[in-house]
Amino acid sequence: MNSTILVGTMLDEKAELMNERHSQQFLIGLPESGKTTFLAALWHVLFEKDVDGSLQFANLTGDKTYLNNICKEWVGVQRLERTKLGMESTALIQLRDPKTELLTDISIPDLSGESFEQQWTERYAEKGYSEIIDQSEGGLLFIHPDIRESELITNASQLANRIKSPESNVEDNHSNEPIEWxxxxxxxxxxxxxxxxxxxVLNRRSSIRLAVIISAWDRVHENQSDPDKWLGKRAPLLMQFLQANSEKFECKCFGVSAQGGDIEKNKDELQSIESPSQRIELISTGHKKTNDITLPLRWTIRWD
Ligand SMILES: Nc1nc2c(ncn2[C@@H]2O[C@H](COP(=O)(O)OP(=O)(O)OP(=O)(O)O)[C@@H](O)[C@H]2O)c(=O)[nH]1
Ligand SMILES: [Mg+2]
Known part of the structure; x- marks a missing residue:
């Protein structure tokens, strides 16, 4: 672990102690759920230190080329490349809390969405991923608002009743060919x-903090000030799973527009905002909108 201390000499001793702390965090989500865009905006805010009260960059171990590249594209309102299997990158970032002067190292690997999809389709997790999850104190789960919807049980029973009724014409409409799973x-x-x-299964801690990030929040038009309500309405199974497993997953929901708008439609408008950090919007239920994209991380590393 890098022990370079970048804060003033009066804080050296304290910082050295705090440097002992390392917090592994995970970033998970299906393909195109907004993980890399979030990381690019986060890196910008950490580095620029231009958002009041936000966590700040103190030091970095490892290669920052990847973070700098995605950040440059994000600042220029360019479309970010999809993270492909095998091109995932990790850096060890030392964070500083300006309110308390505490320091911690975090590593948040940016994994490809395909690696998460594979866990569902092939029921298989890479060894490296298993280790990251086992070591993690907490993490961020991404969900894009344009989700693939499920049929609700209420709708399914209506459909079943229609099929059962003698005057039903459901069977006439479509062939009865079973659709392959x-x-x-x-x-x-x-x-x-x-x-x-x-x-x-992979994380043996009794409890971890999980920030649920509903990304591209600028696309959301219902329950705009209430991400908890949005999740309960649009992803009730996920919400109920989290509630039923609240001992394992201490959970908080955030609506986050890391890009600030649509990269095609709002490009000029986004580029004209002088400070790119001002494009960011984050909201959690019961709180005002803010540009501080570091809040979910502050919460998962238990500095809040
Ligand atoms: N409107 C809007 N779109 C966003 C926002 N954040 C991300 N997107 C879009 O969502 C899509 C996916 O974003 P990424 O950050 O590349 O998603 P990812 O989870 O890293 O995807 P993979 O690398 O494939 O796993 C892209 O088309 C982005 O432009 C946002 O704040 N607002
Ligand atoms: Mg990505």
Whole structure:
């Protein structure tokens, strides 16, 4: 672990002690759920230190090329490349809390969404992933608002009643050819519950903090000030799973627009904002909107 101390000499002793702390965090989510965009915006805010009260960058061990590259594209409102299997990157970032002067190292690997999809489709987790999860104190689960919806039980029973009724014409409408099961087409929330079940098994801590990030929040038009309500309505299975497993997953929900808008439609508008950190919007239920994208991490590393 890098022991370089970047704060003033009066804090050296304290910082050295605090440097002992390392917090592994995970970042999970299906393909295109907003993980890399979030990481790019987070790196910008940590580094620029231009958002009041936000966590700040103190030091970094490892290669920062990846973080710098995604950040440069994010600042320029460019479309970020999809994270491919095998090109995932990890860096050890030392964070400083300006309110308390505490320091901690965190590592948050940016994994490809495909590696998470594979856990559902092939029921297999890579050894490296298992180790990260086992060592993690907490993490961030991403869900994009354009989710693949599930049929609700209430709708399913209506459909069943229609099929049963003698005047039903359901059978006439479509062929009765069974549709072959394709795990890729499963509802988003079903796949996410499976990811969390993997984590329950792989992580041996009695409890971990899980920040549920509903990304691209600028696309959300219902319950805009209430991400908890959005999740309960649009992903009820996931919400109920989290409530039923609240001893393992201490959970908090955030609506986050890391990009600030649509990369095509709002490009000029986004580019004209002088400070890129001002594009970011984050909301949690019962709190005001803020630009501080470090809040979920502050919560999962238990500095809040
Ligand atoms: N409107 C809007 N779109 C966003 C936002 N954040 C991400 N997106 C879009 O969501 C898509 C996926 O974003 P990524 O950050 O690449 O997602 P990812 O989870 O890293 O995807 P993989 O690398 O495939 O696992 C892209 O088309 C982004 O432009 C946001 O805040 N607002
Ligand atoms: Mg990515």
């Amino acid at each position: 394709d795990p890729h087409k499963s509802p988003t929330q079903v796949q996410l519950v499976e990811l969390l079940q993997f984590i329950s």
